[in-house]
Structure formats: structure tokens, C-alpha cells
Amino acid sequence: MTQTSELVKKYFRVDKLPHIWCPGCGHGILMRATVKAIDNLGLDKDKVCIVSGIGCSSRAPGYMDFNTLHTTHGRALAFATGIKMANPELEVIVITGDGDSAAIGGNHLIHAARRNINITTIVFNNNIYGMTGGQYSPTTPTGDRGTTAPYGNIDKNFDLCNLTKAAGATYVGRATAYHANLLTKLVEKGIENKGFSFVEAVSVCPTYYGRKNKKGDSVEMMKFLKNNAINIKAAEKMSNEKLMGKFLIGEFHNSQEPEYTSQYQKIIDMFQKER
Amino acid sequence: MSSDTKIKLMQGNEACVEGAITAGMRFFAGYPITPSTEIAEISSQRLPRVGGKFIQMEDEIASMAAVIGASLTGLKSMTATSGPGFSLKQENLGYASMAEVPCVIVNVQRGGPSTGLPTSPSQGDVMQARWGTHGDHPIIALSPSSVKETYELTIEAFNYSEKYRVPVILLMDEVIAHMREKIEIPNINDLNIIDRKKPKAGLKNYNPYEVSDNELVPPMAAYGEGYRFHVTGLTHDETGFPSNDSNIASNLLSRLMNKIEKNIDAISLYEEYKLKDAEVALVAYGSTARSAKSAVDFCRNEGMKVGLFRPKTIWPFLEEQISELSKRVNKILVVEMNHGQYALEVERVASKNVNVEKMGKFNGELITPDEIYAKIKEV
Ligand SMILES: Cc1ncc(C[n+]2csc(CCOP(=O)(O)OP(=O)(O)O)c2C)c(N)n1
Ligand code: SF4
Numbered sequence: 001m002t003q004t005s006e007l008v009k010k011y012f013r014v015d016k017l018p019h020i021w022c023p024g025c026g027h028g029i030l031m032r033a034t035v036k037a038i039d040n041l042g043l044d045k046d047k048v049c050i051v052s053g054i055g056c057s058s059r060a061p062g063y064m065d066f067n068t069l070h071t072t073h074g075r076a077l078a079f080a081t082g083i084k085m086a087n088p089e090l091e092v093i094v095i096t097g098d099g100d101s102a103a104i105g106g107n108h109l110i111h112a113a114r115r116n117i118n119i120t121t122i123v124f125n126n127n128i129y130g131m132t133g134g135q136y137s138p139t140t141p142t143g144d145r146g147t148t149a150p151y152g153n154i155d156k157n158f159d160l161c162n163l164t165k166a167a168g169a170t171y172v173g174r175a176t177a178y179h180a181n182l183l184t185k186l187v188e189k190g191i192e193n194k195g196f197s198f199v200e201a202v203s204v205c206p207t208y209y210g211r212k213n214k215k216g217d218s219v220e221m222m223k224f225l226k227n228n229a230i231n232i233k234a235a236e237k238m239s240n241e242k243l244m245g246k247f248l249i250g251e252f253h254n255s256q257e258p259e260y261t262s263q264y265q266k267i268i269d270m271f272q273k274e275r
Numbered sequence: 276m277s278s279d280t281k282i283k284l285m286q287g288n289e290a291c292v293e294g295a296i297t298a299g300m301r302f303f304a305g306y307p308i309t310p311s312t313e314i315a316e317i318s319s320q321r322l323p324r325v326g327g328k329f330i331q332m333e334d335e336i337a338s339m340a341a342v343i344g345a346s347l348t349g350l351k352s353m354t355a356t357s358g359p360g361f362s363l364k365q366e367n368l369g370y371a372s373m374a375e376v377p378c379v380i381v382n383v384q385r386g387g388p389s390t391g392l393p394t395s396p397s398q399g400d401v402m403q404a405r406w407g408t409h410g411d412h413p414i415i416a417l418s419p420s421s422v423k424e425t426y427e428l429t430i431e432a433f434n435y436s437e438k439y440r441v442p443v444i445l446l447m448d449e450v451i452a453h454m455r456e457k458i459e460i461p462n463i464n465d466l467n468i469i470d471r472k473k474p475k476a477g478l479k480n481y482n483p484y485e486v487s488d489n490e491l492v493p494p495m496a497a498y499g500e501g502y503r504f505h506v507t508g509l510t511h512d513e514t515g516f517p518s519n520d521s522n523i524a525s526n527l528l529s530r531l532m533n534k535i536e537k538n539i540d541a542i543s544l545y546e547e548y549k550l551k552d553a554e555v556a557l558v559a560y561g562s563t564a565r566s567a568k569s570a571v572d573f574c575r576n577e578g579m580k581v582g583l584f585r586p587k588t589i590w591p592f593l594e595e596q597i598s599e600l601s602k603r604v605n606k607i608l609v610v611e612m613n614h615g616q617y618a619l620e621v622e623r624v625a626s627k628n629v630n631v632e633k634m635g636k637f638n639g640e641l642i643t644p645d646e647i648y649a650k651i652k653e654v
Pocket of ligand 1: 054055056057058073096097098099100101124126128129130131132137
């Protein structure tokens with residue numbers, strides 16, 4: 001407990017609290033896990049820039065005492081790319097929602113991953129559009145309901161970890177609001193990775209996703225995360241039957257590729273020598 | 276002008292990049308589209324040589340976003356596009372207006388609507404430049420008539436954007452973008468280059484939108500300089516945080532609009548040609564003004580008292596100048612490569628004093644001096 005209040009004092013804009021998230025929303029836990037990672041790494045607050053788009057999740061940077069930017073819906077990564085290019089010394093972290101990053105911002109997500117630009121993206125994935133009142137998102141499981149999918153969603157849902165890995169992200173992982181310590185670890189490693197890092201943080205939205213799909217209250221939704229998440233390492237030894245209906249968490253991908261801003265710096269240096 | 280002025284043969288698009296770099300542009304994000312493409316190409320070549328950065332983003336929306344991000348991180352930033360790309364930039368252009376992020380957006384107009392006439396000249400985005408994004412918002416748009424003026428107005432665009440913390444649109448047309456002309460590159464010491472005002476060093480509790488008395492433009496810190504401020508596109512108070520307070524909302528918007536309205540004299544750029552004794556005034560901008568100028572000369576040779584008013588500042592509208600003009604002449608003829616967009620504004624201000632005629636062409640062809648001459652005879 002003391003630990004949390006110290007974190008709050010150190011990293012939050014206390015005058016902006018309490019936050020506006022619903023009681024039982026998972027986003028607060030995810031935000032704390034993110035800040036914990038920053039604390040564990042001992043990053044200089046002045047050198048951290050947190051960027052978000054629009055959505056419930058994207059309200060997080062407003063509470064966090066860093067350089068912060070609340071952008072337009074879906075465009076956080078494009079704004080962040082400009083920031084990182086302008087000052088590669090900044091540790092740029094993007095906090096975004098599943099609709100924000102994968103629907104309207106899907107193109108920016110795959111291209112930021114492709115460039116392997118040194119940005120850490122954390123998607124607060126609640127499988128629904130929270131801020132606009134519960135419409136289905138690109139991660140709403142097929143068959144689930146949203147206010148715009150009253151008869152069940154017929155879209156196939158994205159696996160954002162597979163998507164970003166395929167697009168070129170050099171660090172990819174997934175954790176949940178229940179597995180907050182794992183999330184902190186993944187975010188830490190994502191920040192340390194010199195390249196594009198993608199961390200999917202599975203959240204709970206009892207207000208919309210939970211209610212629309214009869215998933216119970218926040219506690220029950222957290223229990224679901226606890227009981228159905230399997231660590232990717234443990235999953236290796238498990239049979240397909242045992243894995244039915246489960247989802248994977250942990251570190252999915254970790255590789256080294258040339259990073260975008262360093263590659264660009266090489267071009268600049270070429271002319272610096274010439275002059 | 277000092278002795279080491281350089282004479283060069285240059286294309287309009289090239290002059291735009293040279294002007295931008297001279298003004299201090301160190302970041303460009305763009306997505307190629309005719310007829311603006313050379314601006315991206317030349318920027319990609321020139322920027323790393325001066326320690327600047329170029330990035331080709333995945334689309335125009337992203338380019339506009341990256342430009343805002345880079346500007347907030349301290350670099351003078353620009354993007355360039357044409358018609359359809361300009362449409363895509365509008366949401367984030369509004370963001371730049373609201374969050375007061377200096378940046379320059381070049382729109383080399385092409386025929387439209389939609390993908391329209393990609394390689395033909397047009398001046399069809401006059402109203403989009405003013406009202407493209409949603410909501411009332413401040414904007415400045417400048418339109419050059421020559422390669423030399425493209426260089427000069429690009430510098431001016433950066434100066435205005437830095438001084439007033441507004442996005443400034445350089446509204447070009449295909450003729451100016453692609454024509455080659457002789458241009459004198461002035462010595463940088465002879466130029467006036469304006470940089471954004473920074474907060475006082477060592478300031479604690481920096482409020483990104485706090486203005487001191489009688490000021491309209493708040494000083495601007497960059498991310499990473501130690502101020503840790505918040506920026507949003509939502510209506511915000513002086514701390515930069517969102518607010519729903521109706522007073523705060525109305526004060527913010529008034530201040531944003533006043534930045535332009537109260538400084539209109541400093542932003543009003545125009546040229547008058549043989550207007551002193553004129554009975555008929557042509558109003559034309561961009562490449563069309565060149566044809567209009569020739570038409571004025573044709574008429575003058577025949578003893579007709581015709582002159583030209585050439586706005587370089589398209590937005591804010593040169594209301595005072597046009598109103599004054601309308602009291603002096605018997606007729607105003609607005610000539611432009613569209614269906615009468617700028618003419619609408621001229622009519623609004625001038626028609627109570629004088630008959631306003633318009634001449635528009637929107638078939639992808641230039642308006643020739645002969646055509647204007649014929650129209651003057653007709654009216
Ligand atoms: C261009 C644009 N389209 C639509 C919206 C409305 N809008 C605001 S938030 C949002 C969805 C947010 O969902 P998600 O990203 O999943 O975040 P959550 O609220 O669930 O955390 C939408 C559609 C907008 N602000 N801008
Ligand atoms: S609507 Fe859902 S995601 Fe948004 S704050 Fe409420 S619980 Fe959280």
C-alpha cells in the first residue's frame with residue numbers, strides 16, 4: 001500500500017485525481033503497472049514522453065506527471081513518431097485503446113512496427129469501445145455483443161500481438177490487469193528494447209463489455225483473466241485440448257533489428273563528416 | 276541586399292524547400308501527391324545535410340500528426356500536399372490550431388473535387404484552407420505568384436506560425452509549383468527569421484497556455500526541456516488540461532481568433548499594380564495574378580484605366596483593403612481558377628459599394644491574359 005502511495009506522489013499529477021474511469025475499470029491497474037515499470041528502470045521524468053489517442057484508455061497520460069500529449073483518435077503513434085524523430089533521447093511511450101490503435105489507427109500501428117522506431121506502445125485492450133458507449137471493436141471476439149452488434153459480432157477479431165510481430169515489432173508481449181506484475185516486467189523490457197515494442201494489456205470494462213456480454217462484475221471479469229490466461233512457456237508443454245478457450249500471455253517475441261532513428265542519424269552523420 | 280546574394284534558376288516547389296530551410300525548417304513529414312511531390316523529394320535530399328529530419332509517413336493524416344509532434348518537441352516543421360491529401364490533414368490541422376502548434380502546410384492545389392485533375396492547375400481550395408477543419412479556428416494562408424515569392428512567403432509562413440503559434444498554409448498552384456524562374460537567394464543575415472518565444476529560463480510551474488496581460492500568444496516550451504506539460508486537442512485552460520467551463524471555452528476561442536484578428540495589419544500582404552487612377556480593379560492571386568497583370572498592361576496600352584489588386588495573404592481576408600478599394604473604383608473583377616470562392620468574400624465586403632463581377636475557370640486550364648482582357652471589355 002505504501003508503495004502505491006509513493007508511486008502516486010512521485011509520478012502522478014495528484015491534483016488531477018481522482019480519475020474518471022468507472023469503478024472496477026481495469027485501466028487504472030494498467031496505468032499503475034506502466035508507471036511501476038518506469039520507476040523500476042529509474043527513468044528521468046523529464047525524458048519520458050507519454051502520448052495517447054482518444055478513448056477511456058487514452059485519458060491516462062493526463063494523470064501522469066511526464067511530458068504528455070493527448071492527440072486525435074487513432075493518431076497517437078503518428079504524433080509520437082514526430083516526437084521521437086525530433087528528439088531521439090526522449091523515451092516515448094504510447095498508451096492507446098484497442099479501437100484507437102487497431103481500427104482508426106491500424107495503419108499507423110503496422111507502419112510504426114515496420115519502421116522499428118524506438119517507441120513502446122501499450123494497448124489497454126478492453127475488447128470494446130468504452131468512451132463511446134460499448135460498440136464492438138477490432139478485438140471484440142466473434143459472436144460477442146456490443147451496442148452496434150446487437151445480434152452478435154460477425155467480424156473476426158484481431159490478435160494484435162501476431163499482427164505487430166508480423167509487421168516488424170522487435171518486442172511483443174501480452175499481460176492482463178490481473179497479471180499486473182507481469183505487465184510491469186513486459187513494459188520494462190519493452191522500454192529497454194531499442195526498437196518498436198508492443199505490449200498488449202488486457203483490461204476489463206465491466207460497464208460495457210462486461211454488461212453486454214454477461215461477464216459479471218469487475219471481480220468476476222478479473223477471475224476470468226486469471227483462469228483463462230496461460231503463460232506462453234507453460235503452453236508449450238500443454239495439449240491442444242487443454243489450451244482450448246484459453247489465451248496466451250508472456251513474452252511473445254524479442255529480437256534485434258536496426259532502429260529507425262539511429263538509421264536516420266547515420267544519414268545525418270554522413271554529411272556532418274563531409275562538412 | 277548584400278554582395279553574396281546567389282542567383283539561381285529554380286522551380287517553385289524547390290524554392291519552397293529552400294525558403295523553408297532558410298526559415299529554420301528541420302523536420303518534414305509527407306506523403307507524395309502530384310503536384311506537390313518535389314517538395315517531399317527535395318526535403319528528403321536537403322534536410323539531413325543541415326542536421327534536419329525527413330520522414331515519409333504512411334499517409335497525410337500521419338504526416339500532419341508527425342509534424343505536430345516534432346514541432347512540440349522543438350523543431351520547425353512542415354508538410355506538403357495537394358487536394359485530396361489536404362482534405363486528409365484537416366482533422367489534425369484543427370488540432371494544431373487548438374493546441375497552438377506552429378507548423379507550415381503547403382497545399383499545391385489541383386483540380387477537384389475528389390482526385391479530380393491531378394496534374395492541372397487549380398485554385399479550388401481557397402475555402403477549404405479557411406474552413407476545412409471543423410469548428411471556428413484561427414488560420415493564416417498565403418499564396419505566392421512567382422518562384423521568388425514562393426521562397427519569400429515560405430519564410431513568412433514559418434515566421435507567422437512561430438510568432439502566432441498557428442498553422443500557416445502556403446496555398447500554391449500547379450503553375451507556380453512547376454515553373455522555373457530566376458531567383459535571387461538573399462543572404463540569410465538580410466532576412467528576418469522569427470523563432471517561437473520560449474518560457475523564461477528556470478520558470479517553475481510552466482503553464483503552456485498562460486498569457487501575460489495584453490499578450491495573445493503564450494511562450495512555448497519543447498518536450499524534453501524539463502517543463503513536463505500536457506497538450507490536448509480538447510478545450511483546455513491555461514494549464515493545458517481539459518475544461519468544460521463555458522467561460523474558459525469562450526475565452527480560449529476568443530484568444531485564438533484574436534491572435535489573428537488583432538494582428539491583421541502585420542499579416543496583411545498584398546501588391547497593388549497600376550491601381551492609383553484605376554476605374555476597374557482586377558483582384559487575382561497566385562498564377563492567375565500573372566495573367567491579370569498582363570491583361571492590365573494590354574488595357575493600359577489602349578488607354579483603359581485598369582489596375583490589379585493582388586492579395587498574397589488569402590486568409591485572414593484583406594477586408595479593409597478590399598473595402599477601401601471598393602470605394603475607389605467603378606468595378607471589381609475577381610479572377611480565379613475556381614467557381615468563385617475568393618469572389619464570395621470580395622462580394623461580401625465590396626458589393627455594397629461597387630459592382631463585383633467574377634471570372635472563374637475550372638477546367639484544368641490556365642486563365643490567359645487574352646481571356647481576362649476580353650472579359651474586361653465585356654464588363
Ligand atoms: C475521428 C474520430 N472518430 C470517432 C471518434 C469517437 N471516439 C472517441 S473514443 C472512440 C473509441 C475508443 O475506443 P478504444 O480505443 O477501444 O478505447 P476505450 O475507450 O475502450 O478505452 C471513438 C470511436 C473520435 N473522437 N474521432
Ligand atoms: S467505460 Fe469501460 S473502459 Fe471506459 S472507464 Fe468505464 S469501465 Fe473503463
